[in-house]
Amino acid sequence: MSTPWPPERRWTGLAVDLGSARTRVWALGGGMVLDVPTVTFPDAGPDRGPRTLHPFRRHAVDVAGTARMLDRLLRHGPPRLGRPLVVLTTPVLDGVPCRAAARAAVEVLRPRAVLTVPTARAVALAAREDLSRPLLVVDAGARFTETVLLVDGVVTDAQRVALGACGLDDDPASARLVDAVAAMVATVVDGDRTTAEPPAAARGVLLAGGGAVRPGFVRRLARLLDVPVKVVPAPDTAAVRGAAELLGSARRHPSSTGDVPAPVPE
Structure with missing residues (x-):
């Protein structure tokens, strides 16, 4: 999906969700401008046809390939709009090297700055959840x-478990993922030694990602966990929408609007 870029020129921002299966970009003031498979097409040489490569994998980011993909898809946006602020979602367990590689890849957009947000937090923001209370978030992505x-x-x-929505087309695969999620929830709750444990467990689970659009998976998970399972509206795009919420907050900040109060004389 691709839509015209917004006419905003004074202040720009992009929310970017680089997934192993799909890449989504939300433009400040313009909504979703990109929702496409995460693939790139480098030259394959004279003797072979074009290859399809997947440049963004968990724990392994092809910086050049990801940058090439973003440049190909978004090259007509940032030059006209100026240097955007980029909010980039990052899975919690990808680690510092993977996050650094993702940040390096989005430099092709010539951002004024790149902010990262954990995918789970972005999901919670998209769902308008009360973050003053402990919250369990399950993000069932395409492969993880x-x-x-x-x-x-x-x-x-x-x-994290190396199972995702791509394998939910049959009952055995769905059952394996449900069991894996239940085990992860138990490990996280049992391992928490703060006062957050009872409220988080009682509040239930916030579910996002491609797995959340599979009703059979959701029902099985709720039965096994025996706690409420709340599906985020439009769960497959929740992460990029949550990152867009942060963009809106940044735009309203005095440092971005220019409405910084004058210092109070001593």
Whole structure:
């Protein structure tokens, strides 16, 4: 999906969700401008046809390939709009090298700055959840699923399993993922030794990602966990929409609007 870029020129921003299966970009004032497969097409040489490469994988980011993909898809946006602020979602357990590689890739957009937000926090923001209370977030992506505990909006624990929505077309695969999520939730809750444990468990689970659009998976998970399972509206795009919420907050900040109060004379 691609739509015209917004006419905003004074202040620009992009929310970017680089997934192993799909890449989504939300423009400040323009909504979703990109929702496409995460692939790139380098030259294959004279003797072979074009290859399709997947440049963004968990724990392995092809910086050049990801940058080439973003440049190909967005090259007509940033030059006209100026240097945007970029808010980039990052899975909790990808680690510092992977986050640094993702940040390096989005430099092709010539951003004025790049801010990162944990995907779980972005999901919670998209759902308008109360982050003053402990929250369990399950992000069932295409190939990986993360379970994260947020306390005061900060990640305090996380688990990951190499199973995702791509394998939910049959009952055995769905059952395996449900069992894996239940085990991760138990590990996160049992491992938490703060006062957050009972409220987080009682509040239930906030579910996002491609797995959340599979009703059978959601029902099985709710039965096994025996706690409420709340599906985020439009769960497959929740992360990029949550990052867009942060863009809106940044735009309203006095440092961006120019409405910085004058210092009070001593």
